[in-house]
Amino acid sequence: MSKKTISLLLSLVFIFSIALTGCGNKEESEAVKVGMATDSGTIDDKSFNEGTWKGIVRYSEENEGAIEVRYLQPEGEQHTNYINAINDLIDTGHKIIVTPGYKFETAVNEAAANNEDIYFILIDGTTHSEDSFDFVKHDNTVCVLFNEHEAGFLAGVTAALSTKTNKLGFIGGMEVPAVQKFGWGYQAGVHYANKTYGTNAEIIDYIYQGTFNDAAAGQTLAAGMYDKGADIIFHAAGGTGLGVFSEAKQRAEKGEEVYVIGVDIDQYETGKISTGESVTLTSAVKGIDLAAYNYIDAALNGTFPGGEIVTLGLKENAVGIPEENPNLSEDVINKLEEVKQEVIDGNLVIPSTQEELDEFLNN
């Protein structure tokens, strides 16, 4: 036998054995593979990625054997990095793909069109092409948005009811819809509390820092605001907010009474100082885990709302403030319950755009 024939035979055997093992695997596992691609930052970022992943893991724990989970960190934050990550997940047999963050919008738009048999769950964004922001509908994709303005509103009411100096601050990260909505809700909340509960609070500084990872700038801004007499700052600025916490914690260690309102998740632990107290007044939280959990369930049970933009709010218990708020007084908590009920009943509509806010403030 010539060398060529031998190598041909060997490769045939090899290919055949791979094909066989492939079959074997398929028969063994019935679990649907669920994959997640991470947004900027790591999987344990205490924010978006971690929240989404928590929801996925919770689902797999509560429904043993139903899904097999895995996450992938894209190599960069560009459209192509995201596309590559999604394709890698699809190539390795993942049938449901979860992507947190608006940065995935264009990548999911492209991937959803090319892979019609895959379910996509896009959290905090809507699919659109690279050249326009118009929503593109895909029957295999659900876009989940949150009513951040409702959480921001509760933060505003809390701040107005709790301030002693009647001066408040706001520090946002990038000026993107999710952050803006927190801010608009916050302004509306302060205004509502002034009108309804007779408080006298004013937002003296309202600033978008421009990034989510500049802690130095966060500290600088916070220091400036506290120096000007503000005693509560609401931050919706991710890593930039860490600087706000650093400043507040240092002041609290010296005995100053200053507070931060956290964002996305309950940041009570982040605000802890050496006495065991925390500078976190409360947090405007977003139930990101709930979105991942619910729509994986929907995809598996045939109720997947493909092609829809779903908005989750106070009503769905997907945004709001944490259950436990050790720094809030009984009175504030009771008032917040009232406000919450008003919103859920539909008596109170929170502004979610600049125009709506202007109108709300004029009433």
Add this chain to the structure above:
Amino acid sequence: MFDILSSIFPLALAYTAPLLIIALGGLFSERSGVVNIGLEGLMGIGAFSSAFFISSNYESLGDFAIILGIIIGALAGGVFSIIHAFASINMKADQVISGTAINMLSSAITIYLARSLTGSANIQIIKGFIKNDIAGLSKIPLIGPLFFSNAYATTYLVIIIVIISWYVLYKLPFGYHLRACGENPQAADSMGINVIKMRYIGVILSGILAGLGGAIVITTYYGEFSANVYSGLGFLALAALIFGKWKPFGVLGASLFFGFAKTVADMSQLFEALKKMPNIYFNTFPYVVTILALIIFSKNSVGPKAAGEPYDPGKR
């Protein structure tokens, strides 16, 4: 106007301190003849080590843990820089590539270690340094509120290190030897100076100072180690080093310049008087200035002549 200044000054000084100490680390390394673009990575190692130490020992040691923490951050940076020293001095590897490797290795290894040691890539410390007025000095009119109020102890530590560095580099034989190795290692060798040893010292000092810088970042404004710590401070320090013409007080001036530009840019939105200033110029300022400085200075190259070249005793 004075309140704006007295608000900005302490914050700008606080931000300048880590930048300055990292740049000074780069100075020692480059003066000995080894280019070190791994400063960012070394800073990250320092940040991680100090955050890990403080978060796990604060309960038992109290405030003392913070001081030990920055020492440990500095030492960890020094130890990690030995990799760079070995590759670029003994193995004669390309120093830029070795430095890049340090940066990549550092951001990966610290996140990995953080996750395997604590279960999360974010390590939070309960308490770091606290801004305080310096008793007595803060009462001096004009200077007091600007330089001695609301300041971190680490800022003064950094300034003292700058002065010591200047003294060591320009007044002691050790400094002459170190600089000779960066200018003309063959000549230094012929005079009996151990070039390998001097370059090792230069690189390890740079690791220690960059690590200290990372520890200061954590204990003053970050308060938490995470992947976000790698946001380019090490590269900005390199820019300060070049802009400062590889001289301790030049670097001090350049760092202050950058620190103030950034702080003013951040603060400008808070004060009516500054609101009209276009903060995009302040933000891009350090980078534009560095490029301009490179263009202007590269003609009569002020950097150490032998920086970047592996030492080859056979070459004359």
